[in-house]
Amino acid sequence: MSAKIYRPAKTAMQSGKAKTNQWILEFDAEVPRKIDPIMGYTSSSDMKQQVKLTFETQEQAEAYAQRKGIDYRVLQPQEATRKVVSYTDNFKFSRTQPWTH
Numbered sequence: 001m002s003a004k005i006y007r008p009a010k011t012a013m014q015s016g017k018a019k020t021n022q023w024i025l026e027f028d029a030e031v032p033r034k035i036d037p038i039m040g041y042t043s044s045s046d047m048k049q050q051v052k053l054t055f056e057t058q059e060q061a062e063a064y065a066q067r068k069g070i071d072y073r074v075l076q077p078q079e080a081t082r083k084v085v086s087y088t089d090n091f092k093f094s095r096t097q098p099w100t101h
Contacts, residue, residue, distance in 0.1 A: 001048070002028045005061045006075040023061045025053040025072070 003025050010020050027048040035042055055061040058074065065072040089095070 001030065001069075002071040002073075003065060004028065004073050004075055005058065005065065007058075007077040009077065023055045023058050025055065025061045025065060025070075027051055027070075 005023060005025050007023050008020055010017055029044070029046060029049055031044055031046040033042050033044045053061070053064070055064065062072065062074070064070075
C-alpha cells in the first residue's frame, strides 16, 4: 500500500487561494481499472482510490502514514511566480516589440 502526500494547486476557476493550504494523502491504485464491455464504464474493485485524507500540515500527514505503515512520497508544491506588469508599459518608448494597431 503506497500513497502520495501533496498540497493541491488552485483551480483555474479560482482567483484566490482557498483550499490550497491543506495537505492531502491520496492512495495509489493497487488494482488496475477495467472497462465494462457492455456499458463502457470504467470501474475498479480498489476502494482506497476513492479515499482522500486532508491534514493541516505536511508533518501531520507524514506522521499518519508512518503510524499506519503506509509507504508514501511527498510532492512539494510549486509556487506561482507573479510577473508585475503595468498598463503603461505597453506604451513605453523602450518597448521590445513595436506597438501597432
